[in-house]
Amino acid sequence: MLNTIFLLDVLLLAIIPLASVKTAKELSLIIHCLMFLIALCLWPLGSIVKISTITGGYGDILEIFWALRFNVDMVSYPFLLLTTLLFPFCIIIYWNHKKEDMKGYLLTMTIIHLLLVIIFTTTNLFIFYISFEAILIPMFLLIGKWGYRERKILAAFQFFFYTIIGSFFLLMGILYIYYTRGTTDIEILYITKFSNNEQLFLFIAFFASFAVKIPMFPFHIWLPEAHVEAPTAGSVLLAGILLKLGIYGFIRFSIPLFPYANSYYYPLIETMAITGIIYSSLSTICQIDLKKVIAYASIAHMNMVVLGLFSHSIIAYAGSMFMMFSHGLVSPALFISIGFLYDRHNSRLIKYYSGLAHLLPLFSIFFMVLTLANFSFPFTSSFVAEFLILLGLWDTSPFATIFASSSVILSLLYSLWLMNRILFGPISPYISSHNDLVWRELNILLPLMFIILFLGILPNYFLSFCIFQI
Template sequence: MLELVFILPLIGIIYLIILPRDNTVKLKKAALEWSLFTLTATILLWASFDGGGQFQAIKKFEWIPGLEPVFGPALFAVDGISIFFLILTALLTPICILISWNSIKFLIKEFLLCLLFMEFLLIGVFSVLDLVGFYILFEGILIPMFLIIGIWGSREEKVQASYYFFFYTFIGSVFMLLAIFTLYGQTGTTDYQALCCASKDAELQYWVFLGFFLSLAIKIPKIPFHIWLPQAHVEAPVAGSVILAGVLLKLGGYGFIRFSWPLLPEASEFFAPLIQTLSILAIIYGSLTTCRQVDLKRIIAYSSVAHMGLVTLGIFSHTIQGLVAAIFLMLAHGLVSSALFIAVTLLYERHHTRLVKYYRGMAITMPLYGILMLTLVLANASIPLSCNFIGEFISLLAAFEYSFIIGLLASLGMVLSAGYSIYLYNRICFGFPSRYLYFSRDINRREFYTLFPLVFLIFLLGVFPFIIIDVVQSSVIRVEPYA
């Protein structure tokens, strides 16, 4: 099944290349169909997963022919941690195609190819068990996202935002490459499973950890490496914002869980107080900064900084429940933030402004939109029965177990998130309809079908969190070196 998950996006890419450029409807339908095939394959892969903590569906790939004695074959496999990130990637790709159905007006074929190619690379990132392979796929994602922001962005600063995104993440990843070379120089391998068993000096672990940390912290992003995120979100088209918030930000947290704990346990424990401090700073500063934003996309972007602070707080809490909470919260944030970006883009497509001051009384003119927006805002504020509540609650339990002060400061994030989320909804949807807006058409069937799966999953996982937690916990116990 893992081979099928890899092959289907490639077949979709080849099929799109063959199709004529002028038949845009057929291009969109073909991209949507192949992305749905990939989603079906990932669900079948999950169905065949036995729930154990070991890697499954292992596939060997000779990715550098002739250099097998040096690098060896790259292994691809899934476990309880990576399987749900594969499903999240496969779920958001057809949603991106649907929500961009009418908003992308030019170079439609190239846009769809970028989406499918990025899906293929993300599947590789979440399943590769080789450090060099991870780095190549990790960096390869920059190219299609750079093009999506720079070409199909919505405003004049889109080129600047694309370069912000590219150079921030690329320069940070150079340190990861140096760290990989350092590990290879001492152990003689880049195979993940071999490195988990290899002995590594404590001092070497510190330097290697810093190399990984700089790259992954920029991707999350952690303060003070977050400057590129609001700019990229504001200028990106809706599909770029959804993929960026829903999946790409999770690469940092996934890298910490996959590589930092198993490969560098002593360094992870040594730097944990520093990262916990930066996480608290991200939660409080990100939430306070969100309160003063006037652009709809910037509000969601800065709230992502705060939520991802809770993720790293759980990862470096030295507890099993912290790691489980971090994975669950990343998946929950991928659903909620993606849906929120789609929701604010629906307003932008109708009224061509993202400034909050021009909106008021949308619940009167767009009642269906008002209901969906209220649901998403409450989920972003971690209301009970939503998946965000489960993730943040367990993260706070792990934080209090690590330190009472850390847990108390992290709790401010939930209070502040409720404040700016409800305040945002109040300004947009309540009150007398704005005099700046003459006509507000409610969401259509395509837009409803795009948002409904995300809203459904947000509350399904909030009511039945064991669907994910039972599978994740078995793999986390194997990853956690202090278990």
């Protein structure tokens, strides 16, 4: 079934340039929805599904092509499912925009989708690195071409250079592994031992790249700017999937390959993560742009995920995976909601909006539920995730738990402050029109809100399949 996802992506790349705009949009939406259904069908198949795409005898070429083996297990599956889930929404978001831009947009989205599927399924470090870097190009175009404001080029360059500089260290680490171990196949490396000194060097090489992608403090500067300048679909991909590439790298490579370094560097990681949580939460309160509020909140949530991953607690690890998936639903849904406001009023300034509950009741219901989920209100997926992280963290580091718990209070403050300012109070004099959500917009927000509430009430559906079968 995984082969089918690759074939559908490649088919889209071939069809879109030849088809009319209307046909390209419809085919793209249908195929991206099929990709999600195929990924969803992998859910009950068990712990491991492996596919080898190259067989036969081609001499020396076979050794190169053998790197193109793909693997879906309970580590990569949540990331793959989240990827295929969000792309149909990214197509619907841009449905009514300018026709001359549509084909290029669809091609860019398909290339990003294909690269993400390769990243989350390859068993080869070198192929992972190539895809990890290649995704910068379409994301640069997405921000630079389809962004909203004049600073979009600067934001695209910031995103590009921060990531490419961090990834230079990852390349050095991969080359060292290849020249000393003779392979970059992750399944072989899992049973290969690295000396303590090697682990210390390699962990930093990998960490430098993954920490920028998450992003951890102090490598977070590029994210708020990229979110503000990116189109709504770009923010959805950044918050929902791109930030998860660093988390996936830690889980797939750093944690299993370098156990000694994980323990050695844990105080450093713990300090960086707690600093990131507190700093970004306080920064969120100071923002005047709706997108920057959600962007800084994302930094706090992702640093909480890192704190749980390296805590040496299976409960905190489970919470981190849950938080990763939950954040990939809540944050994109909030960016989509803000995008709907921007489409109507061409402003993301908080002071521009007030009293929306009187004018846009449907929008206000969705925004309120998503805001509650953003600060981990009970019966939402984020509550289960954050509770598990703090519960597991207490067993290993009570001191860190106390500081990390500050995020609960701070997220409550900035979330309620934001919701109160834009939904309640007197109606803003700046709002001249008040069109509520249309059917297309409801089709985006309803499924996301349903999944957030469903996983908050029945979290075992995620935990049993995607965590405890590893």
